[in-house]
Amino acid sequence: MSTVTDTPQTRRRDQHRPKLSDRARAERKLGWKLAGPAFVIMLAVTAYPILQAVWLSFFRYRLTDPDAREFIFLSNYSVIFTDSLFYQALWNTVFITVVTVAVELVLGFAIAMLMHRIVLPRRTLRTIVLIPYSIITVVSAFAWLYSFRTDTGYVNGWLNTLTFGAWDATFDWFGSWLPAMGVIMISEIWKTTPFMSLLLLAGLAQIDSAMEEAAKVDGATFWQRLFRVILPNMKAAIMVAVLFRTLDAFRIFDNVFVMTRGANNTETLSTLAYKQTIDRVEIGMGSALSVVLFLLVFAIALIFIRGFKVDLAGSK
Amino acid sequence: MSRHRSPSRVAVALCAATVLVGLTACGGGEDSTHLTWYINPDGGGSNPEGGGQAQIAAQCTEQAGGAYSIEVQLLPNSASDQRQQLLRRLAGSDASVDLMSLDPPFIPEFAQAGFLAPVPEDMVETFTEDRVESSVTASTWNEELVAVPFWANTQLLWYRKSVAEAAGLDVEGGNVTWQQLVEAAEAQDVTIGVQANRYEGYTVWINALIAGAGGEILVNPGPDLDDIELGLDSEAGRAAADIVRSVADAGVGGPSMGTADETVALNLFQDPDTSGFLVNWPYVWAAFPANGVEFIDDIGWAMYPATSDEGDPAPPYGGISIGVGAFTEDPDLAYQAAECITNHEHQVLYMTGTGNPASRAAVFDEAEVVEQFPMADVIRDSLEQAVPRPQTQFYGDLSTAIQRVWSPPDGVTEDTPAESATLIMQVLRGEALL
Known part of the structure; x- marks a missing residue:
């Protein structure tokens, strides 16, 4: 063996x-x-x-006109890399990835600590935390869409009440870039933080409690224990969690597709590739975009595994 | 080692069995008299007594006396998604697509790709008799009828009589212009329900505005890629942009104008406090009582607003034609079914059941139709004047490019039409993403 x-x-x-x-x-x-x-x-x-x-990806190939298929070698790639829409989608994707993964890491860690420490309703708590993750992404996207929309939503109403009327009750969350991206990211964070916290919980469980106790005896404060003992000892788990979520977040599709369909400059790489392949049935261009997306994801994985020395097989 | 081998054989056998089961499941030897009709969602849903396409399917099955049976399959809600699903099935030579409810702007694309079975010559007359002209035009590609006109749609101007009166606007009497509407709505502090979300409905509005100003998005319908001539960068294009911008600037398009589709626009009009005007399809007439609107007596209807004082309005044209899939086992049988689906009796049933207007002119004279739709004559007049969206096999790209450049509506300037024309040409030549 x-x-x-x-x-x-x-x-x-x-x-x-x-x-x-x-x-x-x-x-x-x-x-x-x-x-x-x-x-x-x-x-x-x-x-x-x-x-x-x-x-x-080396062809100009439209599904509705297969006879006109033409070998154009790298032309699709040159179109992609000279089109501002690609860079906008890339920027949106990176923005969503960085913000959501960072927020999820902090939130997920807090939840993991809570789950790790709490004794009494342990199982119930773990089940509750997992609920968002068990919901299908499209369903969660629709739920968030409807709660933020001006006609069916309640969020505007709540904000209006909480701010004593200062918040515009008819604010269109999906009418401009920043609020739309905000809702997309909130939905993404709500949905996948449990996943992050579970991975981190596994890391927390591996730490030898004797080390923490020794630090405590030596008079270390909570923050000292956190930064000097806990975090260094679960670096591997953190890196694995961040890697998985980064790869996942980089391919974001459902939330954007359901909420904005890329309107107001909220296009991401996945929705852009979908549009060329499925909507426009431009198989060549869509394939080229998918290849670019694949290479980017591959590069991220490589950077993590080689650069940060994430060991997917080992634990420490 | 022999002990190691037997499990792998079992595994191979299992794999083979799985593959075989999968293949036979795909093969499925279905009865050739069984027809599948892919329908767009309507008021009847999939209920065989709901007054919609499902009911027509059930009735035709019964009337056929065993010659064929029709089963309905529901397509997605939005027109673009319907196109996508049908397109992908047909590109994969799916023989299960016997009949399909097709949105008119996508007919050229399907016909050009060879996805539609040719209409039998002896049935062309049956399929065009008594039909409003716009429905036949929309079902024609390269001077041949390629689909069967089923129902024909057009948008009307819906308005609160009290609001129009207070604003001193004679909506019923003559052609109202968009400019007059915006001024009236602003003065009365009410809204105009429009469709300006980044979706097909926005192209419908833009096309109507440009056509109303005497222009055309596509100057030469049905050309090859190299011969395409666009009419966006024109006075008519700029007049349309001006109207979109003025509705957005005046704030009368509602709080979420940039994300408004037909439903959002309808919801806006149903709000008793702010409702003023709405451009929408006649299905709303059946939706008002269903949604519990209490001011139905105060709702009036009129011809679609004109783009300017000089020209006639050019109401949007929509509706559904029945296409027969090119890969169906028995196209003749499918066309027989299409004849049943689109006959006079069923168009009356469909119009009264779902509120979607018929493509047969005589249907508008039926007593039950007149009783249920007091605006039947306006609808028919509107259908006479209706201008279809550009007819080209590249319609999907053209429409998506327009939606992208013209979104959001408050960002529209006088350069927008020219920018959209440039993008369309770049996209069609494969020089830009969409």
């Missing part, structure tokens, strides 16, 4: 070893036999569509 649990470091060392023992060779063989079918299936369902998308 050693082949399965090998860390990248040991594997690298293996390459320098001239000969494998019989046992190791047999184990490697068995490993391939066991993992082979899954590997083939994974290639079929992920590598094939990705390569197909790359291939299609």
Whole structure:
């Protein structure tokens, strides 16, 4: 079983070893036999569509006019990288990712601490916290859309009451960029903070309580314990949580699609790719955008794993 | 090692079985007399007694005496989503699309792509007799009838009689202009319900405004890509932009004008405190009592507002035509069903059941229609004057580009029409994203 649990470091060392023992060779063989079918299936369902998308991105190809399909090599990419709409979508996507992940990290950590410490209604609390995450994103997007809309919404009414009438009760949240982005992000944060807090809770649970107690005995304050003991010891869990949520947030689609459909400059990369592929049935351009999105997501994952040394297999 | 092998065989067998089951499920040997009709949502929903398309399907099935049976499938709410779903099915040569309710602006795209089965020559006369002209035009592509006119829609101006009276506006007597409406609404502190969300309905409004000023978005209908000539960058285009801007600037479009679709506009008009005017399809007449509006007696209707003093108004044209999918097993049978769906009896049923006007002119003379729709004659007049949206296979791109540049309405300037023309051409040539 050693082949399965090998860390990248040991594997690298293996390459320098001239000969494998019989046992190791047999184990490697068995490993391939066991993992082979899954590997083939994974290639079929992920590598094939990705390569197909790359291939299609070299064409001008409209689904309603297949005969006019034309090989244009990198032209689609040059259109993308010279179009201001792409940069606007990229900026929106980065903005949403940074803000939501940062807020979720803080909120999620607070909730994780609460879940970790609280003893009495522990199960109930964990169930309640998980409710937003169990709701389908489209449903949650519609719920937030309707609560902020001027005709069906209650948020304006509440704000108006709470501010003693200073808030405009007919304020159109989806009528301009910032408020629309705000609602999109609130919905996103509400929906995925539980996920973040669960990952962080797992990290918290791994910390040896003796260390914290030792710090306490030495007279460390709460903040000292938090920043000197707890956080450093759960760095791996934090990085994994941030990585997962960043990749997730970068592909944001549902909330934008349901709430604004990209109106008022709220387009994100995913909605832009959707528009070209599904709405305009411009398969070539849509594929090119999807490839760009894929490369960006890939780059983020690479930066996290290489740059911040996130170890997805290990815990510390 | 032999013990290791047997589980993998089981796994392979399981995989194969799963794949096989999947394939047979897709193959499904359906009865060829079974027709699937993809309908846009209407007042009847999928209720076979709701007075909508579902009821027509049930009645035609019964009347066919076993020759065919029609099952309805509900399409999404918005016209763009309906197009998308049908387009994707047909691009995948989906044989289950026997009949479909098609929004007129998308007919050229479907016809050009070869997604519509040709109308049998001997049925062309049946499908065009007694139909209002605009419905036949909208169902025609390259001088051939490609779909069957079912119902024909047009927008009217709905107004509060008391408001018009207080403003001294003679709405019923003559053509009211948009400028007069804006001034009256501003003076009376009431709203004008319009559709200016970034969606198809906004193009409907813009097209009506440009056509009302004597212009055209597309000067030469049905051209190839290289021959396309746009009429946006014109006096008519700028007149339209001016009106959109003035409605937004005066604040009479309601608090959420930039996100208003038909429903939001209707809700705005239903608010007793601020309701003044509304441009919307006649379905609203059935919606007022259903939504508990208490001032129905105070609601009047008139021809769509004119863009300027000089020209006639150009009311929007909408509605639904029945298309027969190119991959259906038996197109003749589907066209027989289309004949049943669009006959006089069913158009009367549909108009009285859902409030959607018929494409057959004679329907407007039926006693029950006149009784239920006191504005039937105005609708028919409006349909005579109605101007369809540009007919081109690139309509989707054209409309989306217009919506993007003209949104938000309070950002519209006199340069907007020219900017939208530039973007349309760039997008069509593959030089810009949309």
